[in-house]
Amino acid sequence: MxxxxxxxxxxxxxxxxxxxxxxxxxxxxxxxxxxxxxxxxxxxxxxxxxxxxxxxxxxxxxxxxxxxxxxxxxxxxxxxxxxxxxxxxxxxxxxxxxxxxxxxxxxxxxxxxxxxxxxxxxxxxxxxxxxxxxxxxxxxxxxxxxxxxxxxxxxxxxxxxxxxxxxxxxxxxxxxxxxxxxxxxxxxxxxxxxxxxxxxxxxxxxxxxxxxxxxxxxxxxxxxxxxxxSRFKVGDIMTPNVLYVTPDMTVGEIIDLMFKHKHLGYPVVENGRLVGIVTLNDIMNVERSRRVSEVMSRNVLTITPRQSAFEAFKIMSEKNIGRLPVVEDDKLVGIITRSDLMRLKEILEIIEVSEWKRSS
Structure with a gap:
């Protein structure tokens, strides 16, 4: 606000x-x-x-x-x-x-x-x-x-x-x-x-x-x-085996990862625990030699695999963010993005239209 x-x-x-x-x-x-x-x-x-x-x-x-x-x-x-x-x-x-x-x-x-x-x-x-x-x-x-x-x-x-x-x-x-x-x-x-x-x-x-x-x-x-x-849990649609970065990596390395994998944000993990998130906005106009720990966002919003996909959607909409790390027992187990939710919505709508056409 x-x-x-x-x-x-x-x-x-x-x-x-x-x-x-x-x-x-x-x-x-x-x-x-x-x-x-x-x-x-x-x-x-x-x-x-x-x-x-x-x-x-x-x-x-x-x-x-x-x-x-x-x-x-x-x-x-x-x-x-x-x-x-x-x-x-x-x-x-x-x-x-x-x-x-x-x-x-x-x-x-x-x-x-x-x-x-x-x-x-x-x-x-x-x-x-x-x-x-x-x-x-x-x-x-x-x-x-x-x-x-x-x-x-x-x-x-x-x-x-x-x-x-x-x-x-x-x-x-x-x-x-x-x-x-x-x-x-x-x-x-x-x-x-x-x-x-x-x-x-x-x-x-x-x-x-x-x-x-x-x-x-x-x-x-x-x-x-x-x-x-609301029909789905976060764990049903999240991406497991998340590509993450560590606090000691450099901004230059993050930029290379973004070009290679086409993702605009990465969880930052240290000793198996989520400690932050780094996005394209965090590294814009920043020297390539600086460490991730210096530019990452530390107050990370997370969600658990047992919460509903709609709860993830509400958090992303209210906070105007594009992704949420999925955490269980303080450990990163996946990530869910706004694109994941929109694709799920499109797939279900197509299936419902197809079923309606077959029934009629």
């Missing part, structure tokens, strides 16, 4: 702010500053305009945080690990390790966010009627905003809550994978319609449509990969 900053920890959940959030904060502050009631503070004095415009823009994302916290707390109730909440230009996202495949649980988690937004909207509306001046406008803006957030998130399109609500209903009548594919296709169709309207009327709607389309595509991809790769 290099492009984000951890700003707080609530209920054990790390809260991150992405740099893009500051763009929308400036935009919202300016919008509230120049707009009249009920969408801004232009009718107030200069000091009040600045004060309320700034804090109204902050409260918008505080409300988004409460929306995501509601998702997270319900998810944690079901045993889901929440790695954090990210606030960014399009809102927020609760980073959960895995969404439950139980339709009832997924429905509860998905509806928690919109329910929290509706509650904030209702309370804000009551407070706007009980106050006056800038305070009343502040709460009225909150009421409008949270109502829009709740309704927008119930649109049946990934990655919004409505996409998960739709899947939870469909998953009661069909497989989880089929439910995801239908929900993702509905989301893509909605994104295309939004994109067309956005192209002619509102550039922000076009950007949101792109976000929705990519989110739906990614959700379908992840669930499809899980369905395929």
């Amino acid at each position: 290099r492009s984000s900053l951890r700003v707080a920890k609530i209920f054990g959940i790390d809260i991150y702010v992405h740099w893009s959030l500051f763009i929308i904060l400036v935009f919202l502050s300016g919008y509230f500053y120049v707009s009249s009631k009920p969408f801004g503070f232009a009718d107030l004095s200069e000091i009040e305009r600045v004060f309320f415009s700034f804090f109204a823009s902050l409260f918008v994302f505080f409300a988004v945080l409460l929306h995501e916290l509601a998702h997270s707390l319900v998810a944690m109730k079901y045993g889901v690990v929440v790695r954090g909440i990210m606030l960014f230009i399009f809102g927020g996202v609760a980073m959960m390790e895995e969404i439950p495949k139980n339709p009832r649980q997924e429905l509860s988690i998905s509806l928690a966010g919109p329910a929290a937004s509706f509650l904030i909207a209702f309370i804000s509306f009551l407070l706007s009627n009980a106050t006056s001046g800038g305070v009343s406008t502040f709460f009225l803006i909150s009421a409008y905003f949270n109502t829009v957030v709740a309704i927008f998130n119930l649109i049946p399109a990934f990655p919004m809550d409505g996409g998960r609500v739709l899947r939870s209903f469909l998953a009661r009548r069909m497989s989880y994978v089929s439910a995801t594919r239908i929900s993702a296709n509905v989301g893509k169709a909605i994104a295309v319609i939004m994109g067309i309207f956005g192209f002619f009327f509102n550039i922000w709607l076009l950007l949101i449509a792109l976000f929705v389309y990519l989110g739906a595509t990614e959700e379908e991809k992840i669930v499809t990969m899980e369905n395929i790769l």
Whole structure:
């Protein structure tokens, strides 16, 4: 999360702010500053305009945080690990390790966010009627905003809550994978319609449509990969008898190995134990005479032969790496790469298509 900053920890959940959030904060502050009631503070004095415009823009994302916290707390109730909440230009996202495949649980988690937004909207509306001046406008803006957030998130399109609500209903009548594919296709169709309207009327709607389309595509991809790769253990598809290097070898020798074997990374082994990994990125612009021990990465992510192939895929995707050493009893027993996983997926898809053609 290099492009984000951890700003707080609530209920054990790390809260991150992405740099893009500051763009929308400036935009919202300016919008509230120049707009009249009920969408801004232009009718107030200069000091009040600045004060309320700034804090109204902050409260918008505080409300988004409460929306995501509601998702997270319900998810944690079901045993889901929440790695954090990210606030960014399009809102927020609760980073959960895995969404439950139980339709009832997924429905509860998905509806928690919109329910929290509706509650904030209702309370804000009551407070706007009980106050006056800038305070009343502040709460009225909150009421409008949270109502829009709740309704927008119930649109049946990934990655919004409505996409998960739709899947939870469909998953009661069909497989989880089929439910995801239908929900993702509905989301893509909605994104295309939004994109067309956005192209002619509102550039922000076009950007949101792109976000929705990519989110739906990614959700379908992840669930499809899980369905395929969860059938296999890492030990079933890893490459055993791994070609490794030692810490005392030189960068020049590593370059020669890369040319010879066409691999871009090698485990570093000393006395039978994995001590690091060296990749092409590690040796770029480095003198050929330097030792591997000087340039290798020591904090190596590993996996065991008994873990599922999908777990390997998740680690590689989250950490943006291309390979994982396979370790058992502190000893290197193999290596698994992103290419191995993609080839397995292609082979299984071809086999499934062939079987479908024969049966039809």
